[in-house]
Amino acid sequence: MRLIADVMGADASPETLAPAFVQGAREAGIELTLCGDADKIRACLTEDDLSFVTVCHAESVITMEDSAMSAVKKKKDSSMATALRLLKEGEGDVVISAGNTGALVTGASVIVGRLEGMKTAAIGTILPLSTPTLLMDSGASINLLPENLVQFAHLGSAYMKAIFGMEEARVGLVNNGAEETKGTELYRTAHEMLKNEEGIRFVGNIEGRDVPFGRCDVLLCDGFVGNIVLKLSEGFGFYFSGILKQGLLSSLRSKFAAMLLKPQLKDLRKKLDYTEYGGAPILGIAAPVIKAHGASSPKAIVSAVKMAARVAESDFFRRARAND
């Protein structure tokens, strides 16, 4: 298996990303192609790294300010577009990029192409809550139709089966109340359609209050709401870690208690840490494309590489194609 990694245009520098991808690929036991500024990439790798890595030079970089169409239109020679083209041409099995999300989603849809019948793509992010919950769409598509959410329900269920071995994932719909008449027209219509859809296990609306408590395995919403849910979850993780730390450091006695609590605190930090699950797959694309967090740490990249290997090895893409 070969991973194609785009190391440019993220908040993290290529000098951070390239060695982290190398480490991840080594740990996962897979081959690696790095796309980006070849000089920069070579400068931050060892001789030993370079003997094992293919470097694919790209002239330009898609920045966070570039438009969603940039990989397809203005910057066809960018590292991101190059990585996606290599995947399309079979020169690798999975792409990871920590760059511009909109450009990656659009680039993947156009260059790699969508699964047959898929009307739009979604970012699926695993929320590390009581049980792993796939939030989709967590930011790809701002304007959705109810039928897109129904497609996401099938795709998300297939993903949770392939990656987490869930036989019949419970599908929930984010909403502002449990009753089926709740929500905007998109959510009311989607609820009605999901209720009557065969082949998924729809468990109804999920209120914000219930999101952390594992009431469903696939949590559906549009990309606007999904982005807010995802980032709010991250934000509250940071916030609670912060006020807990503040409390623990507030006196000598509390510092002593914190020492006694070391294993519990480590476990807690892990539960609040969104980097554990690595990247987020762009679901609905014909081959695996993974979005890593823009400000990914080396640890997050290593974790994303392992997740990517798992996704590419799974029969998710075969299964999803067969479902069409």
Place this chain on the structure above:
Amino acid sequence: MRLIADVMGADASPETLAPAFVQGAREAGIELTLCGDADKIRACLTEDDLSFVTVCHAESVITMEDSAMSAVKKKKDSSMATALRLLKEGEGDVVISAGNTGALVTGASVIVGRLEGMKTAAIGTILPLSTPTLLMDSGASINLLPENLVQFAHLGSAYMKAIFGMEEARVGLVNNGAEETKGTELYRTAHEMLKNEEGIRFVGNIEGRDVPFGRCDVLLCDGFVGNIVLKLSEGFGFYFSGILKQGLLSSLRSKFAAMLLKPQLKDLRKKLDYTEYGGAPILGIAAPVIKAHGASSPKAIVSAVKMAARVAESDFFRRARAND
């Protein structure tokens, strides 16, 4: 000052609510009218309570399943409609209800009436984060126009000035990115209008990740997104309390540490506790109407009564009227 309290139709029983309202009114030093089933109310109050409380009997109850129009149409003799009518007629200064939110918002808009010029009402909820943040609309109106959000910006700023003494509240817009081109059409248009609006201090888009960190004092969004933000915040508060407790109880050593941390844990619980700030005002109504949480504990009701007294005493309503 006289508080009019609707004690029916909440998740909490009248037997829980009525004594809590009495206690709250006593602590706040204000007069009290209780609306609801007079027999039930009298049965759970002492002689001493009854000498100080006015009981106003209402024949029917608006349940959580009733429509938003119920206080205005089918159940004009309900405790909620009665409470709102008493407010309108000057028989009291502020209403609190823990009943059906939609019915309370619509009932308040029609029976009490909106402030002149206000196109729609919003629920304003104080999120007890790094600094108190007014989330509005947190659930009154699912479908909004950009101009509604601009009105909320003025109203929210006036509220934070009157209640928290903030001279120039920072107004932020919930969004899926910091850039002004982010979000659905509603949010993009609202951003453009808010940027050019005089008399408010607009600080731009607020991403979910930044919500807990006090980047603004008034956080604007539609009621669908606001309900999700509010309940997710509550849910994560419970979730983190739960995993922290689990960690603290996991061994003898951790239980000992928890004992040492008693003051810090108490403070932490307080920071995660949304009942501290009591009820949420329905902003845009010509007189103060406060929504208390459906499952309010006696403590939450006492806290809501104190907040209600503060709102009714403030010059918020005079000021808001003068702004028209």
